[in-house]
Amino acid sequence: MIEIDSFGETCPKPVIRAMQALQDPASEGSVRVRVDNTVAVENLKRLAASKQGAVTVDEIEGGWAVTIEGVTAEAAENPAGDDAALAEAGIACSVPEPVVAGQQITVFVGSKALGQGAAELGHILIKGLVYAMSQADEPPHRIVFFNDGAALTCEGSELVDDVRELERRGCEVLTCGTCLDFHGLRDRLAVGGVTNLYAISEFVLGPDKIVTL
Secondary structure, rough: OEEEEEOOOOOOHHHHHHHHHHHHHHHOEEEEEEEHHHHHHHHHHHHHHHOOOEEEEEOOOEEEEEEEOOHHHHHHOOOOOOOHHHHHHOOOOOOOOOOOOOOOEEEEEOOOOOOOOOHHHHHHHHHHHHHHHHOOOOOOOEEEEEEHHHHHEEEEOOOOOHHHHHHOOEEHHHHHHHHHHHOOOOHOOOOOEOOOHHHHHHHOOOOOOOEEE
């Protein structure tokens, strides 16, 4: 059995990590995932059902431990990809607007948190979203970090590994040079390249679909 600590992680990260663990022969068809939200609990139960596995849920300090057992190696495979497996299991997370076939996507990240309100929650959400993009069947063509979001590509950021995975999978990763200089972070850039406002204006006016977080 493989143990997974998904405290602080949002949909679909706990489920994706569980799916990947079940594909590891070391799991022997069993995983135990610690989560701190009921959405993750219900989604993991749906995953277990879709993989013909047994599931138990135990209350632990700060959340729940969801154990999935008895998943065969064949059932653990996702031949059509993780997105298809999530859909088959009935796991629903926020779905982006449809993209025209062949259209590329440039994502702009202008903050260390996603949305308005509680900063701590916003940081958890941006972590989960960047991870989900790094695991998507088709990651974005380009991701540009600017303003306070520039810190997310620098040393000390919890998102660096996931952004590196995006870059490894062909996503162009860029950070606003003016923003790095303003925050004194240019020497701490840990992933991707540096861009400027002229290039950013070309991205905005170009053919890519623009998504701003």
